[in-house]
Amino acid sequence: MQKEGIKMMHQHGGDLDAIEKQYHIPKKEIIDFSGNINPFGFPTSVKKSLTQNLDILSVYPDKNYTLLRKAIANYTGANFEHIVVGNGSTELISTFIKTTKAQKTLIVGPAYSEYEREAELCGSNYHYFALEEKESFCINLSKLWTALTPEIGLFILCNPNNPTGTVVNTAQLKQILQHCQKNKTAVMIDETYMEFCDDLEECCAIPLTLQFDNLFVIRGTSKFFAAPGLRLGYAVSSNETFLKTLKQQQDPWSVNSVAAFAGELLFSDQQFIQQTKDLISNERKRCIAELRTWKNITVYDSNSNFILLKLQTDKIDAHKLFEILIQKKLLIRDASSFTFLDDTFLRFCILLPEQNTLLLKELKKLVE
Numbered sequence: 001m002q003k004e005g006i007k008m009m010h011q012h013g014g015d016l017d018a019i020e021k022q023y024h025i026p027k028k029e030i031i032d033f034s035g036n037i038n039p040f041g042f043p044t045s046v047k048k049s050l051t052q053n054l055d056i057l058s059v060y061p062d063k064n065y066t067l068l069r070k071a072i073a074n075y076t077g078a079n080f081e082h083i084v085v086g087n088g089s090t091e092l093i094s095t096f097i098k099t100t101k102a103q104k105t106l107i108v109g110p111a112y113s114e115y116e117r118e119a120e121l122c123g124s125n126y127h128y129f130a131l132e133e134k135e136s137f138c139i140n141l142s143k144l145w146t147a148l149t150p151e152i153g154l155f156i157l158c159n160p161n162n163p164t165g166t167v168v169n170t171a172q173l174k175q176i177l178q179h180c181q182k183n184k185t186a187v188m189i190d191e192t193y194m195e196f197c198d199d200l201e202e203c204c205a206i207p208l209t210l211q212f213d214n215l216f217v218i219r220g221t222s223k224f225f226a227a228p229g230l231r232l233g234y235a236v237s238s239n240e241t242f243l244k245t246l247k248q249q250q251d252p253w254s255v256n257s258v259a260a261f262a263g264e265l266l267f268s269d270q271q272f273i274q275q276t277k278d279l280i281s282n283e284r285k286r287c288i289a290e291l292r293t294w295k296n297i298t299v300y301d302s303n304s305n306f307i308l309l310k311l312q313t314d315k316i317d318a319h320k321l322f323e324i325l326i327q328k329k330l331l332i333r334d335a336s337s338f339t340f341l342d343d344t345f346l347r348f349c350i351l352l353p354e355q356n357t358l359l360l361k362e363l364k365k366l367v368e
Contacts, residue, residue, distance in 0.1 A: 014228075016331075023326055030326075031355055033348040034333040036162070036193070036306050038226040039355070040279070043272040046265045056257040063252065068260045069234075075267035076219075078206050078236045084243055085263075087254040089192060089220035089233035092246075094118045096216050096235070099245045100186045102153025108139070110163055110338035112190070115156050124154065130340050133310075136300060137164035141175060148176075150183045158190040159205065160197060163335050163347045165302030167203045177212040186242075188216045193304040195224040195273075196280050203303070206236050213239040223305070224276065225266050232259040280305045283350045290360055296367045306349040308335065313367060318346040321366055330359055 014035025016027035062068075065085050073080040086092040097105075097118045105119045109128035119126040129147045131137040148155060155176070160167045168176070173189075180187050189205045197203055205217045216237045222228035232255060237243055255263075284302060291299040296313040311317060318334040325332055335345035348359060 019326065019331060025326070025329060030329050030331050031351065031358070032331045033351060033355075033359060034331045035228075036223050036304075036349040037228065038224055038276055038305070039351040040226065040272070040276060042226045043266065043269050045269055045272070046262055049265055050258065050262060053261060056261050059257055061253055061255060061257045061260045065255060065260055068255070068263045071264045071267040072234050076206050076236065078209065079238070082209055082236050082238050082243070083234055084237075084246060085232070085234045085255050085260075086250065087233070088222070088231040089190070089218050089235075090114060091231075091250070091254060092218050092233050092235045093188070093190070094121075095246050095249050096188055096218070096242070097124070097154065098122050098249060099242060100154045102186065104152050105154040105156065106147060106152045107156045108158065108161070110161070110335075110340045111156070111158055112162055113337075115158075115190075119154075119156075128339055131161065131164060131166065137161065137166045137308075139166070139168050139172065141172060144176070145179060148179055148183065148185065150185075152183065152185050155180055155185050155187045156190070157187070158192070159203065160193045160302075160304040162193060162304070163306065163333070163338050163341070163345075164300060164308050165304045165306060166300070167197065167303040169203050170201075170205070170208065173203075173205055173208060174211075177208060177215055181212060181214050184214070186214050186216065187212070188218065191217055191219045192223055193306075194219065195277070196305040197303045198277075198281050199303075209236050209238045213237070213242075215239075216242060221263065221266060225272075227262070227266070230259045230262055231255075232263050279352075280350050283353060283356055286353075287350065287356055287360065294364060294368060306347050308345060308347050311344045311346070311367060316366055317343040319343055321346060321363070324366060325359075325362060328362060330362060332359070 014032055020027040069080055069083045072083050102124050105124045105126040107115050107126055107128050109130055116126055194204055209215050216235055218235045220233040221230055288299055298310040300308045318336055322332055322334045333347040335341045335347045336343040
């Protein structure tokens with residue numbers, strides 16, 4: 001399969017087992033700034049309910065996931081009939097890409113490597129539309145129109161973007177969807193990090209599914225709800241053909257009973273949801289304000305729970321920073337594995353205030 005664009009080594013954040021094996025540091029001692037997972041951890045109230053309802057393990061889940069989908073509808077405002085659930089957002093990404101059968105795919109990059117992997121597995125020629133550093137990684141619609149030709153069968157956007165944290169607002173999304181609808185291009189928007197946005201209503205694509213049947217919006221529970229082991233994702237689309245074909249390609253009971261039950265509770269835990277939003281918003285603002293007083297770095301605005309930095313010094317690069325910090329049991333993300341980024345870029349996620357303060361203290365010693 002021929003691929004257009006830039007080929008780089010891909011790796012994911014949060015692989016503590018690999019770090020433990022390579023550096024001989026017990027993973028329980030590592031402060032993980034690479035995985036983008038909610039520092040509060042899995043909600044205590046849901047843990048308690050799960051331990052009291054383990055008999056659900058002896059029962060098949062509802063094949064229609066009615067209660068789970070109702071909980072998601074209440075949480076997102078989506079139409080109940082437009083919701084499909086899956087074994088993590090990764091399964092839904094894979095299944096949707098297979099469903100579209102696009103000969104050509106355009107991915108906004110830098111981006112999560114699974115998009116290109118799944119496109120390649122499905123036999124789709126893919127290339128990237130680059131968010132440019134000189135534009136602070138904000139999307140340039142004039143340039144996008146040139147790239148979004150009628151030959152593009154699938155357009156993939158992560159919003160907010162990982163790893164830059166930039167966001168495409170709803171006004172821009174409408175223009176993109178109208179352009180793609182005219183060209184009969186399917187659009188997949190990955191909103192894995194959407195719930196960390198301060199102005200969610202200004203950038204969330206779920207309401208747009210009612211207007212555009214070429215749109216498929218995907219979310220998961222791994223990051224915001226700190227539940228990567230649960231493997232629970234969901235998607236929203238008003239396209240009945242998409243949904244019918246997707247369900248036909250899914251394995252039956254792809255979401256297990258425990259995950260389904262937990263999801264019903266997660267999406268209604270308003271206290272946890274608000275505490276998370278407040279923590280991330282306040283700490284993101286504090287960290288960015290602090291970083292902007294430093295020499296030798298550029299910090300980019302973020303609408304997510306992580307911050308992208310660019311080193312403006314020759315004395316150290318992201319790889320060396322990673323190596324020094326991991327010896328201090330602080331795990332950051334060397335962002336050079338992302339397409340279009342080099343070894344001057346690093347990313348770290350927002351954790352608890354004292355942990356963020358510790359990382360900033362150690363970082364400052366190394367870059368100034």
